[in-house]
Amino acid sequence: MANRRIIVKRRKSVRNIRKITRTMRLIATARFQAALNRATASKPYTEKLAELVADLSGATESIDHPLMQTHEDVKRSALVVITSNRGLCGGYNANVLRSAVPHLDELSSRGVESDVQMVGKKGISYFRFLRRPMVEQSTHIGDRPRFDDVEPIANGLMDRFVKGEIASAYVAYMKFLSVGKQRPVVMPLLPLTQDTLGEDEEAPPRRHVEFEFSPQPMALLDELLPAATRVRLFQCFIDAAVSEQTARMVAMKAATDAASDMITTLTRQYNRARQTQITMELLDIIGGVNALA
Amino acid sequence: MATPDTFQCSVITPERKVLECDANFVAFPAHDGEMGVLNRRAPIVCKLGIGVLRVEIPDPSRPDVRRDKGAGETVKHVLFVDGGFAQVVDNRLTILTQQARKADDLEATAAGQALIEARAMKITDDASFTTRADAIQRAQIQLKLVKPAS
Numbered sequence: 001m002a003n004r005r006i007i008v009k010r011r012k013s014v015r016n017i018r019k020i021t022r023t024m025r026l027i028a029t030a031r032f033q034a035a036l037n038r039a040t041a042s043k044p045y046t047e048k049l050a051e052l053v054a055d056l057s058g059a060t061e062s063i064d065h066p067l068m069q070t071h072e073d074v075k076r077s078a079l080v081v082i083t084s085n086r087g088l089c090g091g092y093n094a095n096v097l098r099s100a101v102p103h104l105d106e107l108s109s110r111g112v113e114s115d116v117q118m119v120g121k122k123g124i125s126y127f128r129f130l131r132r133p134m135v136e137q138s139t140h141i142g143d144r145p146r147f148d149d150v151e152p153i154a155n156g157l158m159d160r161f162v163k164g165e166i167a168s169a170y171v172a173y174m175k176f177l178s179v180g181k182q183r184p185v186v187m188p189l190l191p192l193t194q195d196t197l198g199e200d201e202e203a204p205p206r207r208h209v210e211f212e213f214s215p216q217p218m219a220l221l222d223e224l225l226p227a228a229t230r231v232r233l234f235q236c237f238i239d240a241a242v243s244e245q246t247a248r249m250v251a252m253k254a255a256t257d258a259a260s261d262m263i264t265t266l267t268r269q270y271n272r273a274r275q276t277q278i279t280m281e282l283l284d285i286i287g288g289v290n291a292l293a
Numbered sequence: 294m295a296t297p298d299t300f301q302c303s304v305i306t307p308e309r310k311v312l313e314c315d316a317n318f319v320a321f322p323a324h325d326g327e328m329g330v331l332n333r334r335a336p337i338v339c340k341l342g343i344g345v346l347r348v349e350i351p352d353p354s355r356p357d358v359r360r361d362k363g364a365g366e367t368v369k370h371v372l373f374v375d376g377g378f379a380q381v382v383d384n385r386l387t388i389l390t391q392q393a394r395k396a397d398d399l400e401a402t403a404a405g406q407a408l409i410e411a412r413a414m415k416i417t418d419d420a421s422f423t424t425r426a427d428a429i430q431r432a433q434i435q436l437k438l439v440k441p442a443s
Contacts, residue, residue, distance in 0.1 A: 041309035048305060048389055052378060055338060147307040147391065209382055212337040214323065223340055224378065227391075231307050 004273045011266040018259035024088065025252035031143060032245035038144070039176070039238045046235055049228050056224060058208065060217045066162045067225050068192045074167040077107055078115045078157055080189075080233070082173040082240040083123030085139055090251030092174060092244055093122040099184040100172040104132070115166070117153065119237075143244060145237035147230075154230040161190045173236045174243035182243040189233060192225060300332050301385045302348055304372065304393050311393045312370060318349040319386055321379055328379075336382045341390060343430050345438060346372040371396040373435055401439040408432035 081100045083093045100123075104114050115135040118124050124137045141149045157169045169190040174182045213220055302319050304312040320329045322344025348370040377390030411428035415421065 038308070042307055044303075044310055045305045045307045045389060048380070048387055049378075052338060052380060052389070055380075151391075209336045211382075212335060214325070214337065214339045220338060220340055220378075223376075227377075227389075234307050 004270065004277065007266055007270040007273060011263060011270065014259050014262050014266065018256055018263065021252045021255040021259060025249055025256060028089075028245050028248040028252055032242065032249055035143065035238070035242040035245050039242050042231075042235065042238055046231050049224070049231055053221075053224055053228055055209070055211060056213075056217050056221055059211060059213065060221070065192070065221060065225050067158060067190060067229065070191055071164050071167040074164055075112050076115065076166050077112050078117065078160065078166045078169040079104065079186075080117045080153065080157070080169070080171045080173075080236075081119065081123050082171065082237060083118070083120030083126075084240075084244045085121045085142060087122060088251060089244055089248035090254070092247035092251075093120070093126070095184040096172055096174050096240075097123060097126050099186055101130075101132075103170065103172065103186045112167070141237065143241045145234070145241055147234055150234045150237050151230055154233040155226075157190060157233075158226055158229060166190075171233065171236045173240040174247070176239045176242045176246065179246055182246060187236065189229065192229065298332050299351060300330075300334075302388075303386070304346065304348075304374075304388045304390065306390055306393050311372070311395075312348065314348065314350050314370075316348045316350045316386070318347075320345075320347045321388060322346065322374065323379070330381060330386050333384055334381050334386075337380070339379045341374060341377045341379055341388070343375050343427060344373075344434055346370075346374045346388065346393070348372070371438065373399060373438055375431060396438045399435050399439045401436065404432050404435035404439055408436060 079100065081096065083096055087093070100116075104116070107114050116127065116133065117136040117138075118127060118134045119138050119141055121139050124134065124139070127134050138153075157166070160166050161169060168188060170186050171189050172184070172186045175185045175187075176182050299315040299317045302312070302314055302316040303310060318329065318331055320327055322328075322342045324340040324342045327344070328339065350368050350370070352368055373392070373394045373396065374388065374390040375392040377388065379389070380387045408429065411425060411432050414425040414428065416425055
């Protein structure tokens with residue numbers, strides 16, 4: 001019967017989909033591992049840099065740097081939104097964008113215009129759909145962010161901040177907390193504050209060491225703070241890459257499980273349909289025999 | 294663990310740890326010239342320039358040899374570093390740099406190309422002058438590092 005054939009066909013296609021999603025999950029798992037390794041590998045630099053900043057701020061009376069100034073009269077802000085280039089990763093992109101849009105709305109309600117720098121194809125198409133303006137769109141940073149790719153973005157932001165074109169800079173991305181937990185956040189990148197610099201410092205207060213500084217502490221800070229900013233942005237990108245793979249892993253696992261469930265249901269339906277058909281045929285034959293007798 | 298005449302040395306870039314070893318002598322390009330570090334150096338925080346980092350580690354096959362600086366009984370790591378910071382504290386030297394590449398990984402053609410491009414840069418103001426000078430220096434040092442191998 002036609003019904004039976006349709007079920008077979010559907011079951012076959014669901015099986016194919018399951019094959020694909022299972023493979024995608026495996027790939028995502030491998031990529032996740034690699035991304036996590038990269039994230040771990042980048043930690044020492046960040047930690048050491050925070051330590052250096054702490055050492056230096058211990059040596060100078062107060063830090064006063066262009067990157068730490070607030071420009072209250074400037075009604076412009078920048079937002080870097082990190083999304084993925086590929087889909088099929090569950091609510092990953094939607095969550096990031098859902099935290100970015102209210103942030104933009106809130107700023108604009110205070111009369112602050114935001115320049116959006118969108119990273120990732122998914123975010124670009126979403127903002128196009130909403131007809132929201134984007135100053136810059138980049139898709140070249142894949143799931144393996146390189147420091148050289150991120151550096152120009154950070155440099156551009158710092159440059160504009162120091163010139164007083166923007167009063168603040170934010171990054172919207174998916175923060176990776178653990179394999180089971182990621183949270184979309186909008187992180188302030190500029191201006192730098194004492195808190196943001198000491199963010200990574202959970203270590204107990206270190207003993208005071210008399211350092212020799214070359215050049216003078218202030219000159220060192222001039223170099224150190226931009227470096228810290230760059231690496232903070234880089235960390236965001238790395239975090240986003242790890243989160244993306246996790247999200248895809250979870251999404252593909254759910255898809256594979258759902259496909260398996262569906263196959264079970266379809267098989268059951270198919271068997272029932274087959275049984276019904278056989279019964280019908282039998283009834284036909286018996287009916288025919290009875291009529292002849 | 295560090296022997297009496299060695300200290301820990303690690304070279305870290307934003308992407309990964311490039312090198313982690315016990316060294317008995319390290320020379321790094323400071324912002325104002327080359328600086329050498331021996332065992333038990335006083336704590337220092339120093340800005341780096343563009344240049345060559347040399348790390349001498351004791352030869353593990355000859356542990357009996359007394360390892361003085363430049364005594365020749367050492368294995369050398371030569372890396373190209375591009376700016377950053379160096380810190381010595383507690384007999385640990387940490388080099389933080391944006392870019393650290395082993396001499397073997399450098400390519401003569403790429404460096405040559407970079408030099409040509411750097412020379413072609415236009416100077417319009419102070420910033421572009423320093424950018425050009427840095428780019429040229431970077432390429433020249435890389436070329437110099439590559440040459441002995443080829």
